[in-house]
Amino acid sequence: MVKTTDNDVNLRLIEKINEVEKKYNKKFSNTQKILLTTDGSITAILDVLHGKIDLKTLKQHFEEATEKSASLVNVDLGDEVNYREIIMHKDEQPLIYAVSYIPLKRLTKEIKEDLVRADIPIGRILKKYNIESRREINLIQIEKASIKLKELYNTEEDFLTRDYTIIKDGEILMWIKEFFPINYFTEI
């Protein structure tokens, strides 16, 4: 391994993709690689690839942070967090499924209302309010489909997943995990 220098900050991402490709003996398409590693808006990418996409909220509620969710968004156990399960789709075609935890105490009133009231993707909410932030990609991996994912996508395929945090004012504003079937986004 070479020493990490200023110019190596994206090396971790390349290595993650290479490892997953190797482990699974797959070559990912450009689009798959970009979807798994970009620090930009996924909604914006899907919009441009498919024409404006829609979001359906499958579950959405506030709950007390468990040990797991508290650690994902760096709040205290029992702090209130928003849990959301959504699917981004184009007409009848499911595209990307995502779960998210968002600590209530870091939300403005406007963002909270948008999260609760309507089927608006997080990328569009951030853009609407001109939120300045950065994204940190955590794990990129392949997972077996849950029963829910099998039903949503009507597939037996494995899923590509990644999770990341959106950071604002040095604190975690959101933790998001995204999923799509491994045979999606394989064409130009």
Next chain:
Amino acid sequence: MVKTTDNDVNLRLIEKINEVEKKYNKKFSNTQKILLTTDGSITAILDVLHGKIDLKTLKQHFEEATEKSASLVNVDLGDEVNYREIIMHKDEQPLIYAVSYIPLKRLTKEIKEDLVRADIPIGRILKKYNIESRREINLIQIEKASIKLKELYNTEEDFLTRDYTIIKDGEILMWIKEFFPINYFTEI
């Protein structure tokens, strides 16, 4: 035209791409569309697609803002701005050429030093210092190659270009214009 609602914030980007495709009678690849519209790091995308890429600085100096550059980065005429012309490349292959203006007064000492001293892409500099920001895409278009671009890429092709600003603390931190030949990034 439909009325713009909360859910339409990416519609402008889709329309821009559609217009350029129509005007030129071309269908862009997914990768081309993403490179032209993403609000994420271009360096990170090129790194993942090509393996870690390198940057060569072609020109770099501080100068007094002209009418044009002052307006691009929203500073006063005569304010000091950094001008940079770079090419991102993988080994001998040129990938993306970019010019940028960065107002000196909005730079920290560390970022200024990184800009001046070494061939570090802006995306990596932002990541290194955990800069929270947002990007606003302006024009996406096709342009005839300048003599310099023809020589750099050894091509007679037209170029796809876009320009955008990186905004931090509500002010323009950088204005960037990127170029690549229209026959680049056409494969998966």
